[in-house]
Amino acid sequence: MAAPPRRTRRRTTALLSAFALLPVLAGCGGVSLTGGDPATFTTMGYGMGDALATDRIDTARAALPSLHIKVNEGAFDQQQFLSAVAAGDPPDVVHMDRSLIGGYAAQGALIPLTDCIKREHIDTGDYYRTAIDEGSLDGQVYALPDSFDSRLLLVNDKVLKSDGIDPATVSTSDWSRLKSLTKKLQHQQGGKLTRIGFDPKIPEFFPLWAKANGADLISADGRTAHLNDPRVVQALRYAVSLINVQGGWGKFKSLRDSFDTFGAKNQFARGQVGMYPMEDWYVNALAGLSPHLDLGTQTFKARDGKPLNWTSGYGWAIPKGSPHAAQACTFIKTMTATKTWVHAARAKAAQVRKGGTPYTGDVTGNAVADRIIEKDVWKPTGNAAYDKATRTLYSISRKGFIVPSNAAGTEFKNAWQNAINRVLSGEQTSQQALDQAQKEAQSALDLANQGRR
Amino acid sequence: MTITATGAKRRVRSAQHPERGRSRWRRRDTWAAYGFISPWIIGFLVFTAGPMIASFVLSFTNYDGIGASHSVGFANYRHLFQDPAVAKSLMNTLIFAVMRVPLSMAVALLLAMLLLRVGRASGFFRTIFYLPVMTPSVAVGILFLLLFNGNVGLINHVLGLVGLHGPAWTTDSAWIKPGLVLTSLWSVGSTVIIYLAALKNVPKDLYEAAELDGVGRWNSFRHVTFPQISGTLFFTLIVNTIASLQTFTEAYTAFFGSSNSQTYSNDAALFYVVYLFQQAFQYTHMGYASALAWLLFLVVLVITVIQAKVSKRFVYYEGDER
Numbered sequence: 001m002a003a004p005p006r007r008t009r010r011r012t013t014a015l016l017s018a019f020a021l022l023p024v025l026a027g028c029g030g031v032s033l034t035g036g037d038p039a040t041f042t043t044m045g046y047g048m049g050d051a052l053a054t055d056r057i058d059t060a061r062a063a064l065p066s067l068h069i070k071v072n073e074g075a076f077d078q079q080q081f082l083s084a085v086a087a088g089d090p091p092d093v094v095h096m097d098r099s100l101i102g103g104y105a106a107q108g109a110l111i112p113l114t115d116c117i118k119r120e121h122i123d124t125g126d127y128y129r130t131a132i133d134e135g136s137l138d139g140q141v142y143a144l145p146d147s148f149d150s151r152l153l154l155v156n157d158k159v160l161k162s163d164g165i166d167p168a169t170v171s172t173s174d175w176s177r178l179k180s181l182t183k184k185l186q187h188q189q190g191g192k193l194t195r196i197g198f199d200p201k202i203p204e205f206f207p208l209w210a211k212a213n214g215a216d217l218i219s220a221d222g223r224t225a226h227l228n229d230p231r232v233v234q235a236l237r238y239a240v241s242l243i244n245v246q247g248g249w250g251k252f253k254s255l256r257d258s259f260d261t262f263g264a265k266n267q268f269a270r271g272q273v274g275m276y277p278m279e280d281w282y283v284n285a286l287a288g289l290s291p292h293l294d295l296g297t298q299t300f301k302a303r304d305g306k307p308l309n310w311t312s313g314y315g316w317a318i319p320k321g322s323p324h325a326a327q328a329c330t331f332i333k334t335m336t337a338t339k340t341w342v343h344a345a346r347a348k349a350a351q352v353r354k355g356g357t358p359y360t361g362d363v364t365g366n367a368v369a370d371r372i373i374e375k376d377v378w379k380p381t382g383n384a385a386y387d388k389a390t391r392t393l394y395s396i397s398r399k400g401f402i403v404p405s406n407a408a409g410t411e412f413k414n415a416w417q418n419a420i421n422r423v424l425s426g427e428q429t430s431q432q433a434l435d436q437a438q439k440e441a442q443s444a445l446d447l448a449n450q451g452r453r
Numbered sequence: 454m455t456i457t458a459t460g461a462k463r464r465v466r467s468a469q470h471p472e473r474g475r476s477r478w479r480r481r482d483t484w485a486a487y488g489f490i491s492p493w494i495i496g497f498l499v500f501t502a503g504p505m506i507a508s509f510v511l512s513f514t515n516y517d518g519i520g521a522s523h524s525v526g527f528a529n530y531r532h533l534f535q536d537p538a539v540a541k542s543l544m545n546t547l548i549f550a551v552m553r554v555p556l557s558m559a560v561a562l563l564l565a566m567l568l569l570r571v572g573r574a575s576g577f578f579r580t581i582f583y584l585p586v587m588t589p590s591v592a593v594g595i596l597f598l599l600l601f602n603g604n605v606g607l608i609n610h611v612l613g614l615v616g617l618h619g620p621a622w623t624t625d626s627a628w629i630k631p632g633l634v635l636t637s638l639w640s641v642g643s644t645v646i647i648y649l650a651a652l653k654n655v656p657k658d659l660y661e662a663a664e665l666d667g668v669g670r671w672n673s674f675r676h677v678t679f680p681q682i683s684g685t686l687f688f689t690l691i692v693n694t695i696a697s698l699q700t701f702t703e704a705y706t707a708f709f710g711s712s713n714s715q716t717y718s719n720d721a722a723l724f725y726v727v728y729l730f731q732q733a734f735q736y737t738h739m740g741y742a743s744a745l746a747w748l749l750f751l752v753v754l755v756i757t758v759i760q761a762k763v764s765k766r767f768v769y770y771e772g773d774e775r
Contacts, residue, residue: 075711079734086518086737097712107737108520191618192604204716250621253717254603257623320519411736417716425626425719436537444736 041067041324041331044084045076045095045314051351052362055344056335063334064327076100078410081319085109090319093328098134098143098315102222103409105137106448111318112140116329126338126368128311130402135315137222137405143315144336145365150309150397151208152389154282155275155296156268159185159195163274170275172212173301175238179245185274186246193251196267199276200239203420207403208277208310209235212302217416218441222406223449225441227416228434236430240423249424268293280363280397283389287358297389299396311400313365341369345377358386363397370397407448408441415441512743519737529744539745541720542728543752545630549724550697552634557693558686561641565648579649583642594706597636598623608635623707626721633704633722644689651685652678680769687768691757698753701726725749 041064048054048071061069076096081104084090096104104110117124124132127145135143157167163185172178178198185197200209207217215231218224226232243252259267262285267273269290277300286293299307316332318325334340341364352359361378363370374394380387406412419437422428428436487494512529516522533539564582568575600607601622609619622632655678663673679686701724708722709715709731729749733742 082518082734082737107517250603250625253624254605254621257598257602258605414715418718418720421717421719425624425721427626427720 037068038323039066039068041069041093041327042091043069043071043093043095043331044081044091045074046071047073047075051348052344055347056340059340059343060331060334063330067324067327069331082109085319085321088321090321090323092318092322092324093331094317094319095146095314096143096317098131098145098313098405099403099413100409101135101143101315101317102137102405102407103411103448104317105140105142106407106409109320110142111320111322111325112142113144113318113329113332114140116318116332117141119326120329120333122333126366127336128365128367128397128400130311130400131313131315131365134312134402134405135317137407143317144332145313146316146336147313148311148363148365148370148397149279149281149313150311150363150393150400151205151277151279151300152283152309152392152396153275153298153300154268154278155298156271156273156294157296157385158294159271159274160296161294162271167296170296170298171301171305172277173303173305175303179238179242182242182274183245188247188251193247193255195272195274196252196255196276197246197274198242199252199256199273200242201277202236202239202243202424203417205277205310206236206239206416206420208300208308209239211310211401212300212308213238214303216401216404218404218406218412218445220404222404223445225412225415225438225445227419227438227441228431233430233434236420236423236434240420240430243424249426253424262289264289266290268295280393283386283393284360284362287360287386287389288352288355291357291383291386293385295385295389297385297392299392307396307399309396309400311397311402315365336366338366338369338372341366342372342377345369345373349377358383360386361390361394363393367398370394406445408444409448411444411448412441415444508743508746511740512747514740516739516743517737518739522740525740529741530748532741533744533748538723538728539725539748542723542725545721545723546698546700546725549630549634549700550694552630553637553697553700554690554693556634557638557641557644558689560638561644561689562648562686564641564645565652568645568649569652579646582645585639586642588639590702591706591710593636593639594703594710596639597632597703597707601632601636624719626719629719629721633700633707636703637700644693647685647689648682651682655681683768684770687760687764690764691760694756694760695753698749698756699726700724701730705730 046053048057057069057071072091076094078100081090081094081096094110101110105112116122122144124141124144128148131145131148132141135141135145153170153172155167155170160167160170165181165185170181182198185195186193187195187197202209210217210229210232213231213235215229215235216226217232218226243249246252255272259272260270261267266286266289268286275296283295283297286295300309302308316335318328318332322328341362345362345364348362349359358381359378362373364373378390415437416434419428419433422433422436423430427433511522513524513526514522515525515529568578568582571578601609603609603619603621603624606619606622608622612619620628622628659677659681660673663677668676704722704724705727707714708718709727725745726749729742729745732738732745
């Protein structure tokens with residue numbers, strides 16, 4: 001048989017190579033979270049930042065010996081999560097902000113935990129009631145709490161004292177006085193803001209300001225938005241005015257963006273801020289960064305003078321299509337159990353003390369565990385500032401309010417946050433922005449609640 | 454043996470009918486050509502045409518990627534005209550394109566003309582100008598926030614050295630788009646390379662003739678250089694316009710990419726594709742996002758057609774009779 005001409009051979013080889021490469025190149029697109037191994041159990045959105053995280057994962061591994069638990073570290077990514085669920089390749093469990101739970105539950109992206117709670121005999125009474133409510137939709141639990149963030153007022157006592165202000169006299173209940181105090185504490189130099197007197201932490205803390213003025217952003221059943229309630233509009237007008245007396249949003253945000261929040265030269269250490277409401281975890285961070293800081297902690301107060309604590313946090317949920325749904329339930333139960341938390345808190349306390357910084361306690365989402373940690377694990381350090389911070393934290397964490405869970409999830413949150421940004425950037429007045437937000441939020445809620453999506 | 458005999462017969466037949474033999478070869482060549490371009494054709498059908506058809510169908514549904522979808526008729530298209538964010542994002546995008554396209558073309562042309570004059574060092578500078586193109590857009594988005602920070606950013610620091618008080622680029626709505634336009638000049642290198650190639654192709658004798666006629670530099674540029682590179686300018690105009698209308702990564706990274714940046718997002722940076730992305734992948738309104746995508750396709754098509762029509766008056770191609 002005569003061999004084919006060399007040119008034809010070359011052409012055929014090239015053609016075959018091109019076809020052979022095609023599926024290889026086309027196959028580069030998808031990456032599975034599990035890698036396709038049935039014995040691998042995957043998590044999404046959970047970080048292994050400290051002993052509190054790693055110790056609990058060790059406990060969960062012991063509870064699920066037949067599975068290899070793979071922790072995909074990093075912040076929860078909405079796009080990645082939804083794509084994975086839509087593609088039928090979700091992680092086994094997901095760790096996410098509880099404010100998102102309602103939206104995903106309404107979309108059918110999460111499994112209700114009703115059977116799981118029954119099967120594993122989970123006592124939901126062990127957890128903070130508000131945290132359970134935040135992870136539920138229409139009375140069904142979709143997520144078990146994995147953290148419990150409280151908001152307290154952090155005061156840079158050194159800054160206040162240097163300006164002749166007694167930190168003990170500071171209160172957020174008297175809005176008029178707070179504004180004049182803010183104006184007094186802020187510093188400007190060469191047309192630039194060099195010190196923030198008081199940061200109202202808007203947009204993100206706006207629910208706190210609305211509540212302080214007696215209003216909620218949404219009805220308790222999570223179906224009706226109250227974004228243009230006159231008290232909400234008034235709260236926004238006031239919070240924005242606190243920024244405007246310090247030179248306006250442009251200067252304010254530019255300074256805030258330049259803070260070395262997680263460094264030794266943080267805004268408290270450098271005296272770049274007077275005071276602001278903040279999540280409790282930052283006290284923990286400051287204890288490590290600046291253990292000798294003259295830090296004051298107080299409760300945030302409503303206009304009627306009563307202490308106010310907006311709580312939020314993360315939760316564990318099981319996505320639709322989870323390859324190991326039953327084991328996922330065991331995992332969630334183990335990760336959030338009283339025993340697990342206490343064991344992990346002991347490990348963390350030992351680690352922190354070994355590092356020579358004050359252990360400021362942990363608030364976990366499990367109320368029973370927190371009482372044990374407060375009583376048995378945390379010990380006064382002798383550092384007056386941080387000891388007071390821990391006491392304040394444990395005292396306010398017992399009671400708090402939440403933004404009720406709702407089916408519009410992210411869309412609802414974006415509606416009010418975008419409205420505030422429009423006011424801050426001077427595009428709209430508070431009334432205009434919140435009127436628009438009310439329309440957007442209610443439309444998203446109606447659509448989500450009709451089950452049309 | 455049989456095969457050899459058949460081959461011989463074929464050769465005899467080919468010799469008797471040379472046209473038939475040639476056409477068979479041509480046919481084989483054609484099939485080979487199709488074979489070679491088939492990866493692209495398959496890629497186009499699977500990754501471009503297929504999704505386009507699918508998105509057109511989805512634009513008439515309430516598909517959310519998770520649950521079942523239902524037909525909603527033209528509701529998504531009607532909603533485009535009621536949704537204030539559509540008009541806002543479209544306007545933001547058009548303003549951005551109007552600022553960015555001419556500026557980037559002018560800067561690129563200026564740099565290319567300078568490169569033409571640097572002689573031996575041209576290769577070095579060409580590399581230097583092209584290097585930023587290799588920077589990931591996400592990094593550019595982060596850089597934007599750092600360099601343009603109103604308080605501690607390098608840009609305002611430099612402006613301060615010459616006595617200018619820089620604006621709050623990243624927070625002031627009026628300055629966000631200009632800031633992003635300036636940032637986009639970071640990746641002007643690829644256009645510079647294209648212009649440099651075009652400038653090198655301008656026949657030298659035209660300049661000599663112009664010089665002999667006593668034409669000055671500006672008129673030489675206007676009457677010789679500009680017409681000679683007008684085809685290239687038109688090409689970059691189209692490409693840059695489409696790229697500007699689809700701008701996404703830098704603005705998304707700076708203002709919408711994480712839950713933290715989204716908290717402080719600014720409507721001035723809400724470009725059309727950012728809004729489309731939010732609708733599709735954050736809110737999972739895939740049907741509505743598909744309608745948004747088709748509207749953008751129409752906008753780009755109309756603008757490109759207008760540019761092509763208008764260009765006939767300004768663009769000169771070699772061999773054209775004008």
